[in-house]
Amino acid sequence: MELLINAIIAGLLLGGFYAAVTVGVSISFGILDIVNIAHPAFIILGAYIAYIVNQTLGLDPILTAVIALPAFYALGAVVYQVYYQSFEKHGQDALRGLAFFFGLLFVTEVLLILVFGVDYRYVTASYIDQTLHFGFVDLPLRMLIPCAISLAMLAMLQLYLSRTFTGRAIMAVSQDQLALRLMAADPTKIKRIAFAISIATASLAGSFLIVIQPVEPSVGREYIGRVFAICVLGGLQSLPGTVIAAMLLGIVESITATFYGPSWAPAVAFGFLLLTLAFRPAGLLGR
Amino acid sequence: MRTFFFYLGSILVGAALFAFARWSGNDYLFFAGYTVLQFVVLATAWNILGGYCGYVNFGSAAFFAAGAYSTVALHKLGANVDRYFPQELAGIAKLVMPLNVPTLIIIGGIVSGLIGLGTGYLTLRLRGAFFAIATLALAVVLQTLIVNWDFVGGSRGAYIIRPSEVPIFGNYIQYLFAIMIVLSIVALAAARTIERSRLGYGFATIRDDELAAEACGVPTLKLKLVATTISGALMGMAGAPFPYYIGYLEPGSAFGLAYAVNSIAMPMIGGTTSWVGPLIGALLLGIAQQYIIVTISSAVGVLVVGLMLIIFVIGAPKGIVGLVQDFMRAGAKADGTPSWRSRLAIFANMRPGAR
Numbered sequence: 001m002e003l004l005i006n007a008i009i010a011g012l013l014l015g016g017f018y019a020a021v022t023v024g025v026s027i028s029f030g031i032l033d034i035v036n037i038a039h040p041a042f043i044i045l046g047a048y049i050a051y052i053v054n055q056t057l058g059l060d061p062i063l064t065a066v067i068a069l070p071a072f073y074a075l076g077a078v079v080y081q082v083y084y085q086s087f088e089k090h091g092q093d094a095l096r097g098l099a100f101f102f103g104l105l106f107v108t109e110v111l112l113i114l115v116f117g118v119d120y121r122y123v124t125a126s127y128i129d130q131t132l133h134f135g136f137v138d139l140p141l142r143m144l145i146p147c148a149i150s151l152a153m154l155a156m157l158q159l160y161l162s163r164t165f166t167g168r169a170i171m172a173v174s175q176d177q178l179a180l181r182l183m184a185a186d187p188t189k190i191k192r193i194a195f196a197i198s199i200a201t202a203s204l205a206g207s208f209l210i211v212i213q214p215v216e217p218s219v220g221r222e223y224i225g226r227v228f229a230i231c232v233l234g235g236l237q238s239l240p241g242t243v244i245a246a247m248l249l250g251i252v253e254s255i256t257a258t259f260y261g262p263s264w265a266p267a268v269a270f271g272f273l274l275l276t277l278a279f280r281p282a283g284l285l286g287r
Numbered sequence: 288m289r290t291f292f293f294y295l296g297s298i299l300v301g302a303a304l305f306a307f308a309r310w311s312g313n314d315y316l317f318f319a320g321y322t323v324l325q326f327v328v329l330a331t332a333w334n335i336l337g338g339y340c341g342y343v344n345f346g347s348a349a350f351f352a353a354g355a356y357s358t359v360a361l362h363k364l365g366a367n368v369d370r371y372f373p374q375e376l377a378g379i380a381k382l383v384m385p386l387n388v389p390t391l392i393i394i395g396g397i398v399s400g401l402i403g404l405g406t407g408y409l410t411l412r413l414r415g416a417f418f419a420i421a422t423l424a425l426a427v428v429l430q431t432l433i434v435n436w437d438f439v440g441g442s443r444g445a446y447i448i449r450p451s452e453v454p455i456f457g458n459y460i461q462y463l464f465a466i467m468i469v470l471s472i473v474a475l476a477a478a479r480t481i482e483r484s485r486l487g488y489g490f491a492t493i494r495d496d497e498l499a500a501e502a503c504g505v506p507t508l509k510l511k512l513v514a515t516t517i518s519g520a521l522m523g524m525a526g527a528p529f530p531y532y533i534g535y536l537e538p539g540s541a542f543g544l545a546y547a548v549n550s551i552a553m554p555m556i557g558g559t560t561s562w563v564g565p566l567i568g569a570l571l572l573g574i575a576q577q578y579i580i581v582t583i584s585s586a587v588g589v590l591v592v593g594l595m596l597i598i599f600v601i602g603a604p605k606g607i608v609g610l611v612q613d614f615m616r617a618g619a620k621a622d623g624t625p626s627w628r629s630r631l632a633i634f635a636n637m638r639p640g641a642r
Contacts, residue, residue, distance in 0.1 A: 035419065035420075037420070086601040095337070095341050095343055096555075099343065099555050100601065102345065103548075103552070103596040103597040106593040106596075107594055110586055110589055110590040113586055218544070221427075224420075229424070263434055263435055263442070264435060266428075266431050267427070267428050269424075270424035270428040270431075271428060273420070274409055274424060274428070277410050277421055
């Protein structure tokens with residue numbers, strides 16, 4: 001019983017982290033309809049930047065990620081511009097766009113392998129080895145802190161999307177571009193902002209990742225299925241749905257890992273995804 | 288008539304390839320040639336779904352590995368007949384086991400074809416992107432299953448001891464190379480036949496506008512399932528002889544991302560709309576990769592493929608075949624008299640205007 005409760009709590013913490021990993025895809029795939037399968041590559045890039053700065057300057061990884069946010073925002077804007085000019089403008093985004101992002105994912109991974117090799121890299125920070133104990137419940141800080149910051153980030157994004165003009169325009173761009181034009185907002189510009197934000201979240205998610213576990217370049221691939229499973233289960237464009245789905249997956253994965261062994265955990269996410277696609281493609285909170 | 292020349296030509300080229308490799312007396316040529324031809328099969332298989340129907344499959348590695356691991360499983364069964372079969376059946380089993388490679392290829396094809404059918408059935412009713420994501424997921428699910436399946440070696444991998452000699456060919460690698468030549472011809476012939484049949488036109492309608500096709504009465508779901516099954520089966524067939532080629536198979540190498548990337552990049556670079564495209568792409572990239580792997584490193588080899596994929600997808604969406612077509616079309620004169628370029632185009636069956 002204690003094992004089960006601990007597994008559920010670990011799953012919730014893991015889920016908070018998964019939410020941060022997924023929110024970028026919820027924006028790009030869910031809202032903008034851009035199938036950015038390269039998102040995990042940007043997350044790994046964020047993790048490696050946190051690693052380099054941590055090793056050379058000794059800066060806290062999450063703080064590094066916050067400082068790197070504008071750079072990732074700019075990177076996202078550039079990637080979107082290339083994508084728009086080459087594919088979206090001509091309405092040929094389906095097959096070639098997918099191949100483009102797949103190539104991007106792959107090139108990033110191989111470049112990281114060439115530069116850093118396939119050794120696992122990790123960061124040092126004061127809180128990584130500490131654990132809070134409440135009775136039999138363990139709360140490792142290396143899970144708790146990413147989870148808390150991640151939830152704060154999602155709350156801020158949700159406020160941004162629902163309260164500000166640009167945020168509402170982002171939500172609207174997936175529904176009716178012409179109407180958006182009539183509101184004097186340029187859909188391309190709005191999409192660029194939204195996509196840039198989605199890549200910016202990868203900076204933070206990457207720093208969480210390297211706080212939680214050691215990272216090597218191909219770790220990102222494990223997250224592709226997870227991220228899309230959560231995104232689809234959450235109903236694509238709903239951020240609260242993303243959080244709920246992420247927590248759910250975190251709990252199921254954590255329970256599987258506790259009771260059946262960690263080698264089965266990856267299949268859980270993908271089984272989840274296949275079942276969702278087969279039986280409830282609209283997701284939990286889908287319209 | 289054209290079909291006759293296609294078969295005659297491909298058999299001649301195949302025989303010439305084999306004769307050349309044998310004449311050179313260099314065993315490395317067989318090893319490298321096998322890999323390149325394996326990519327010809329994979330690229331052609333990917334293109335039947337990806338190029339003709341417009342559905343991207345990121346899980347080529349899964350289908351390939353399914354074929355490879357069905358061979359491993361059957362090899363293990365065959366090597367320990369007494370242990371795994373009840374006594375009454377052991378006698379019969381011994382008659383057919385160990386299975387020869389062509390049979391294993393057919394079995395691998397059936398296994399992967401069924402996996403393709405299953406995945407397609409679960410996801411093809413949805414938007415295109417979902418299918419692509421599901422195939423990514425499929426690769427990881429299968430890999431997890433294999434890692435946890437001790438019978439085929441689990442994460443430790445499995446050793447496959449191949450017979451040192453085979454009748455007629457003598458050397459085993461020469462035998463495998465010959466089999467891959469035949470398999471490539473089969474794959475190309477299948478792609479070419481589909482392209483010119485009702486099936487191929489049905490696929491093209493799905494690629495161009497699925498909604499309109501559906502409205503015109505094209506049974507889109509059925510066609511898509513046919514495409515995934517054929518495509519998956521061919522990938523499995525490419526994977527089935529792989530354990531004998533490599534000698535030691537572990538999940539990491541069977542599910543390597545290089546297979547997924549290559550089988551997408553090769554058709555995209557060669558050109559996705561005809562069977563010639565994947566062939567050109569696979570030959571070019573396959574040979575270039577072999578060269579880079581030998582001279583620099585395998586990581587650089589795959590990096591080059593990834594970069595080429597991005598460049599071609601952005602700069603030359605119709606691939607090398609498209610570039611050649613444009614070049615020939617540019618050669619047509621205003622008064623309609625054929626120039627040497629358009630004559631060449633007619634000869635090469637790349638009529639201006641034909642997709």
